[in-house]
Amino acid sequence: AQKITQTQPGMFVQEKEAVTLDCTYDTSDQSYGLFWYKQPSSGEMIFLIYQGSYDEQNATEGRYSLNFQKARKSANLVISASQLGDSAMYFCAMRPISGNTGKLIFGQGTTLQVKP
């Protein structure tokens, strides 16, 4: 079964510190995409970062980086220098090529609180 697991329902981090949000995935596909989205209290889904299964290097976007360990099937999000505005729910998601449904499979999310 294709699945995303986020084991941290909630996390706290001190402002200006780095934080890692865990994500593991399960798929038998060779081709898939991995994503992280941020959902603030206003509700919209904000795309943060993307990693393709064939990408050799870890993706980075500003303060966000994705620690991709293919053999372990993990795709952890690292946020450096946390800011108060980073407080939000974070979703890890996978888009496998199989089934041809184009579906994004989401984890249950991690709520991050940044403390001043």
Next chain:
Amino acid sequence: EAQVTQNPRYLITVTGKKLTVTCSQNMNHEYMSWYRQDPGLGLRQIYYSMNVEVTDKGDVPEGYKVSRKEKRNFPLILESPSPNQTSLYFCASSGLAANTGELFFGEGSRLTVL
């Protein structure tokens, strides 16, 4: 500006009163999809569409209908809403279904059924 637009953003309605949530994208995307988000369950796919006049069920299609008469529009129809359809709904689009790249999301529509 490339975007996916949903309307209404917020809606309170009563059981049984038909409603439609519209979704429009301006990126000429073939693929469009609807998700619902519920606490503790993440986002789940309701319906998707590969192209005009091609739609199919996702994981939770019961109680919903869709249509794809034009490439840019993909409305979600609740013929007889019930309280268990109270949820946050997202429309999304991308270039192709056989694609592991980014889905572009609308801003969400928060629906309450009394």
